Amino acid sequence: MPEFANAMEIFKLLNKSNCKKCNEKTCLAFAGAVYTGKKHISECPDLPKEIIARYADKKGRGVAGVEDAKAIIEEIRKKISGVNLEDAAKKLKAPFKNGKITIKCLGKDFTVDSKGNIYTDIHVNQWICVPVFNYILKASEMPVFDKWIPFRELEGGKRWQHLFGQRFEKSLKNIADRYTIFFEYVVEIFSGKDIKTHYKADISFVLYPLPKVPVLICYWKAETGFASELNIFFDSSVEEMIGIESVYMIGGGLITMFEKLALRHG
Ligand code: SF4
Known part of the structure; x- marks a missing residue:
């Protein structure tokens, strides 16, 4: 049976409305569920019939890979340009200088500019980029619960x-x-x-x-x-x-x- 190469291949087919009709919170979560074999592509009611027919036999490989991380990074990086980094820095109590926000990641500085470029002294691990971007995008003022x-x-x-x-x-x-x-x-x-x-x-x-x-x-x-x-x-x-x-x-x-x-x- 043919396989999807990664969750992003599925995500690109969806309309990205996050309408939740598939009982997933987001289209990205649905793509992950299809890729990990928990859902079938036909469970998105908004997908055109011809798309479902074309991909009905394809299954997920079951494990998210580095390619998924790379593809998701590109999607999420685009969203950073729509964020006021200065506001996010205030909410997160993070340093903000020259239009860039700096986040401590495992004790090391990760500085992010308005285009989603990351500057750091250490090797940029693909897996860590998405959490860093999401941390900035959500910019929650909520404290940790200590639980x-x-x-x-x-x-x-x-x-x-x-x-x-x-x-x-x-x-x-x-x-x-x-x-x-x-x-x-x-x-x-x-x-x-x-x-x-x-x-x-x-x-x-x-x-x-x-x-x-x-x-x-x-x-x-x-x-x-x-x-x-x-x-x-x-x-x-x-x-x-x-x-x-x-x-x-x-x-x-x-x-x-x-x-x-x-x-x-x-
Ligand atoms: S039903 Fe389809 S469009 Fe709606 S959230 Fe789920 S995957 Fe996205």
């Missing part, structure tokens, strides 16, 4: 939980199993906060992919009769801060960075 919840308990997380668990939590656990010493130093590398005793984990720390988007990572080492375990928790405000797609992409960003650093320093 940790796993991805599956987020309102939009149920659909993506399987992918998130397989693609990110499992991969991160493999890194922690294999490079445990490195894993203990991750918190320093990314200017995070060490909170050793959380959930009685052997290693637990909070990272800040964005200033108001803390991520708690807890790792339990293997013991006789028990396999190791790793869980990722988000503040319960996270969907309002950046949206579920960006939460998912933060998982992708973290795993990409951890894999690179573990190979270099592990």
Whole structure:
């Protein structure tokens, strides 16, 4: 059966009205649901019959890839030009200078101009761009709630939980199993906060992919009769801060960075 190359291929077919008639909050969420095999393209009632007929046999590959991130970045970058960055900076209490807003991402400065160009001293990880843009677009003044919840308990997380668990939590656990010493130093590398005793984990720390988007990572080492375990928790405000797609992409960003650093320093 032919496959869609990425979720963006599906998104481009939709009318982008975000009308919710498919029971998804946005057309982008619907595209992700089709790509991950949870929905069929015919479930968008606004798609012309000939389009449905043409793509009816195509299925999603099941896992969002880097190509998805690149395509989504281009879509969202266009929206940045319609945003008053100075207002967004005030709401987010972020520095604003020479028409550019600066956001701290894992302790590093990401400066964004009105065209959506990003300036930073570190390599720009494709997965992190979308959360940074969404953080600016939403510019929520809401404080974090200080309530940790796993991805599956987020309102939009149920659909993506399987992918998130397989693609990110499992991969991160493999890194922690294999490079445990490195894993203990991750918190320093990314200017995070060490909170050793959380959930009685052997290693637990909070990272800040964005200033108001803390991520708690807890790792339990293997013991006789028990396999190791790793869980990722988000503040319960996270969907309002950046949206579920960006939460998912933060998982992708973290795993990409951890894999690179573990190979270099592990
Ligand atoms: S019904 Fe179609 S147009 Fe409406 S939100 Fe869903 S995908 Fe978008």
